[in-house]
Amino acid sequence: MEENQLFPVFFKLHRLHVLVVGGGNIGLEKTQAMLQNCPQSNITVVALDFLPDLLEIAQQYPNITLIQKSFSCGDLLGKDLVIAATNKRELNYCIWEKAKGIKVLINVADTPDLCDFYLGSVVQKGNLKIAISTNGKSPTIAKRLKQVLQEAIPDTLDEVLSKLYVIRDRLKGDFTSKVKKLNSITDVLVRPESESV
Known part of the structure; x- marks a missing residue:
């Protein structure tokens, strides 16, 4: 396939x-x-x-x-x-x-x-930009996905990105330790709702 x-x-x-x-x-x-x-x-x-x-x-x-x-x-x-x-x-x-x-x-x-x-179709929320490709198979599906993502991603995400940029800039240590710290901070973004409560 x-x-x-x-x-x-x-x-x-x-x-x-x-x-x-x-x-x-x-x-x-x-x-x-x-x-x-x-x-x-x-x-x-x-x-x-x-x-x-x-x-x-x-x-x-x-x-x-x-x-x-x-x-x-x-x-x-x-x-x-x-x-x-x-x-x-x-x-x-x-x-x-x-x-x-x-x-x-x-x-x-x-x-x-x-x-x-x-x-490709592009979804943008401030500094976040997501490009969608269907490998040339269906631009219509790409446009529909763009609409879904545009509505699903909150406008406030750009504010989160800005704050994470400041945090990343202030972190001390080597690249690996910075990545671990940022992963820990952003874990709440992907944690299931049942675990977040």
Whole structure:
């Protein structure tokens, strides 16, 4: 039976430069997803036409650049990640080929076989961020799980994280002893309710 072999990674998009090829609904969705997670994302969008919403986003975020033209190999230069978000399979495949040729990681929208990475559904509560992947099998299930987790995780968890950060910073000793102490402190978070009373 096939298992999810993906290795979860959180990119610091404010330090990277992302190229999105496509100014339609898919390009808009991918751009919005990145900005939602990191408003300082450095994104260049290349397309012949842009949806009005993308034009509006570019006015709101100075780190978003829209270039109105056809895709060319030169668009890949200096980019760390690429998202092929056009509705033309041949063009998306061409972008994939060029990106692979210069070893740039690429996501080809709605084509899992041509993706080096996926943009998963994300649950966020302050500093806590959980990414959900179905290995490209069902983005709908990922979105439903996101809704469940978003409601189940209390908003106050970010306050707990902040306090634990302060405690971790004040602990003395080597790494192993710090981990033991933090495990002891946070044990109450996973203890069954019957034992907590």
